Amino acid sequence: MADAALVALAERLQHACIGRGLTVATAESCTGGLVAEAITSVPGSSAYFVGALVTYADEAKAALLGVPAGLLARHGAVSAEVAAAMAAGARDRLGTSLAVSITGVAGPDGGSAAKPVGLTYLGLATAAGVETRQHQFGGDRAGNRDAAARAALQSLVDHAERAVG
């Protein structure tokens, strides 16, 4: 189950979204469903949370989110370009106001000089378009996943609390 800090962010998100009529979806790679799990741990979350696409394999990113195979081949799954396409794909396919995406190298394996363990890209798709952010987390697998989930929830909260209802 999600830890208390994630649940507290999920509660803030729920309050902000329901008050403003916003709906949310997630597209998760390295977090593996942790953001959706935190969101749905809060009673009443079905009033704004539509669903999540946990696309662990590249083929799932293409089939479920419409991430172009060429984009994955050119930039790799852990890239700003793929994070943007994941968020846009989830928002489009689930028809939500907001969608967040997370793709990163959780570790302990899979890192490289160019893309070390902890490198994570987040995407946020809204009516205004898609923005991405790059993070370099310094934890172990569990710590990196937790930090990525927290950053994703925070970006949803920041947007939702600023949004006009």
Added chain:
Amino acid sequence: MADAALVALAERLQHACIGRGLTVATAESCTGGLVAEAITSVPGSSAYFVGALVTYADEAKAALLGVPAGLLARHGAVSAEVAAAMAAGARDRLGTSLAVSITGVAGPDGGSAAKPVGLTYLGLATAAGVETRQHQFGGDRAGNRDAAARAALQSLVDHAERAVG
């Protein structure tokens, strides 16, 4: 994060699947991604876990898993029929050997005389077809979600450990 019992089942599942060349997907409603989160908390899970569809809203069950709207209207989202369609839809769309589905009333709200809090259906789709099971859990929201996730992982483990590699 998933608790130790879920992670231990995920480790058993990973061992059984990788040894036999089996791949896995999940389709989650009331568990909200908890099964996928437990599976992907184990390093190396990308060798057999393809992805998850967390379909919290009925529209997501239809759009992402191909659950017929008529089936949802006739039987309700928490039913053996919908659990079977979710598991079959996930296996088909993600092209995996095995897919498990979970749909239930986690609570505290949403229960009724016919479908009380804790009522949960699991589906397991394999090459041999789809089977479903009904559970009546007696916990609170977190306890029911945890029990449903544990039962779903156990059914995957039981099948994978019996499978011929």
